[in-house]
Amino acid sequence: MTIHRRSVYINDATIIFEDVFIPNERIFLKGEWDFAGQVAYMFANFHRLSAETYKAMELELFTGAAVLMAEYNGVEKVPHCSGEADLAGDVYRGGGDSRRSACEHCISEPDSDLVYPNPMVANICKFYFADNWHQAPNISRILRAGSW
DSSP states (O other): OOOOOOOOOOOOOOOOOOSOOOOGGGOTTTTOGGGHHHHHHHHHHHHHHHHHHHHHHHHHHHHHHHHHHHHHHTOTTSHHHHHHHHHHHHHHHHHHHHHHHHHHTOEEOTTSOOEEOOHHHHHHHHHHHHHHHTTHHHHHHHHHHSOO
C-alpha cells in the first residue's frame, strides 16, 4: 500500500550583500531604534486589515463552492443547509462592515499627512473574523453533504 503525503513548501530566501555601498538617505531607521516599535505596530495595523480582506475573499470562494456542491447534490433546500449558507454570509458581511468602518473612521496624526485604519475597529474585525473563520470548513462540509 502506497501512502502519498502532501507537504507544504514555504519559499523563503535570504540575500547577503558584502561590500555594498548604500547612500545614507536610503537607510531605513539609521540609528533611530527608538522608533522601531512604532514602525512594527503600524505594520501590524495595516497587515491586520489587509489579511482580513483577503480572508474574506477566500471565505466567499469557499461558501460559493459549497453552495454549488449543495445544489449539485440536491440538498440546498434542506433547512440546516440554507442556515449554514446564511451563517457564512453573515461572517462575510460582518467582516466587510467592520473593515469598511476601520477605514471610514481612520486616525490621522496631527501635524503630518499620516492617515491609518482605526486600530480598535481593525482589532474588533480581526477578532470577529478569526473567531468565525475556522467554521468555514465545517460549513462547507455540511453544505456539500447535506448532513450535520
